[in-house]
Amino acid sequence: MSTASSVPSVLAPMPPTRSLSSVPETQGLLENHYDVTRELGKGSYGVVYCVRHRRSGEHRALKSIQINKLEEPGHFKDELEIAKQLNHPYVVKLYEVFQTGECVHLVMELCTGGTLAEMLESANAAAVKESGHGARAKWSADVIGASLMWQMLCGICYLHHHRIIHRDIKPENYLVQRQGELMLLKLADFGLACMFKKGRPLKDILGTPCYVAPEVLCGRYDERCDVWSIGVVSFVLCTGHHPFAFSNADTAKVVLQRIKSNDMDPADTHWNEVHEEARELVFKMMQRDPEERPRAKRLLAGSAWLQQFDLPRLVSVPKNHGCCVVS
Numbered sequence: 001m002s003t004a005s006s007v008p009s010v011l012a013p014m015p016p017t018r019s020l021s022s023v024p025e026t027q028g029l030l031e032n033h034y035d036v037t038r039e040l041g042k043g044s045y046g047v048v049y050c051v052r053h054r055r056s057g058e059h060r061a062l063k064s065i066q067i068n069k070l071e072e073p074g075h076f077k078d079e080l081e082i083a084k085q086l087n088h089p090y091v092v093k094l095y096e097v098f099q100t101g102e103c104v105h106l107v108m109e110l111c112t113g114g115t116l117a118e119m120l121e122s123a124n125a126a127a128v129k130e131s132g133h134g135a136r137a138k139w140s141a142d143v144i145g146a147s148l149m150w151q152m153l154c155g156i157c158y159l160h161h162h163r164i165i166h167r168d169i170k171p172e173n174y175l176v177q178r179q180g181e182l183m184l185l186k187l188a189d190f191g192l193a194c195m196f197k198k199g200r201p202l203k204d205i206l207g208t209p210c211y212v213a214p215e216v217l218c219g220r221y222d223e224r225c226d227v228w229s230i231g232v233v234s235f236v237l238c239t240g241h242h243p244f245a246f247s248n249a250d251t252a253k254v255v256l257q258r259i260k261s262n263d264m265d266p267a268d269t270h271w272n273e274v275h276e277e278a279r280e281l282v283f284k285m286m287q288r289d290p291e292e293r294p295r296a297k298r299l300l301a302g303s304a305w306l307q308q309f310d311l312p313r314l315v316s317v318p319k320n321h322g323c324c325v326v327s
Contacts, residue, residue, distance in 0.1 A: 014158065015087060016087075017162050018084065018086070018087045019085075020085065023095065023096060023097065024096045025096070025097045025099065026097070026098050030062075030100060032054075033053065033055075034051040034053055034060075034062065034107070035054060036051050036062070037050045037051060038050050045065045045070060046063060046064045046065040046103070047063075047064050048061055049062045050062075050110060051107070060107050060108060062107055064103050064104075064106075065103060065106070066103055067104060075191075076104075078194065079190045079191055079193060080104075082193050085164075086164075088154075090155030090158070090184065090185060091186060092108055092111065092186040092187065093108065093109040094109075095109070111176055111188075112176075112177070113176030113177060113178040114176055115172050115174060116171040116172075116174040116175075117170070117174075119171075120171055120237075144237075145238050145274075146306060146309045147309040148234075148237060149230070149237075149309075150307075151184065151185045152169075152174070152233065153227075153296045153300050153306075154296075155187045156169070156226050156296050157296035159223075160226070160295065160296055160297070163196055163198070164195060165193060165194060165202070166187065166193050166226050167192040167193060167216075167225065167226070168193075168207055168208055169233065170210070170229065171233055172208075173187060173189045174186065174188070175188050192207065196222065196223060203220060207225075207229075209252040210232070210242060210245050211232050211233065212225075212259065213229060213259075214288060215290045217259065217260055221290060222290065224295060225290070227293055227294070227295065228285060228290075230296075231282050231286035234281070234282045235286065238278055238279070238282060239270035241265060243265050244263070262288055277306075281303060281306065284299065
């Protein structure tokens, strides 16, 4: 795992994107290049495997997608072109592409720690076991939470610098890369991503209800919708609670209505023992007026507190995941 940090251009030169030709579309049988070692998971479009590269011995992830299950094959081609260009420590790397019959096989960086969503679910289950029904886990905002916020903002700043908007930031789309007790977050799944032009708003209403920005629901937005979504993820990390989903019984319709009307869970007790600068940063990211919401680059450049958590000082996760229990 790399210990080099790629930060916004205001702090260091922004890493370039890769050329499309740097990710080969390899010909021949997949089996001639990779051995499948185990299945990692299944999705609506296909299966993810752990594979071993025969020549180097390196373990990677293989995502096999059935083309006939894709709703928009043309959009998948755009998604693939975006993924080929990306080269950043906080973004999952695509190595090569195979196409065999009705499947496209994407060979990607292997992240063995699961998703951030699974980590949160595991921490919450442990909190319930320890303190009873209704307990939630929150992360130490001045150590773990701040480091994860830094990583999420650095990754999205890289995308925005290169005029790419993700549009589906959520815990399920962050993969966890572990090395012992060290942890990196890698942004994945560019199915809703697209290129954007400065000053030209996007209009497609899409995203995941709990994390979508209010201006997206109005059909006029720019890349700062990603900053809002990182703010919501950070709110959950810091407090153990979701700002707009108050219980598991809430429907998507209810959550979306709360986002539209700014009906946020107001409990100040959620922020007990959370660093004041962490709280201030979260609410800057969740500034309702997108014109007043800072871009990722400005947030990173303007917070000396947050800059403490730059690499090579990686996130060290203790055995209890750095969580405490809240009710």
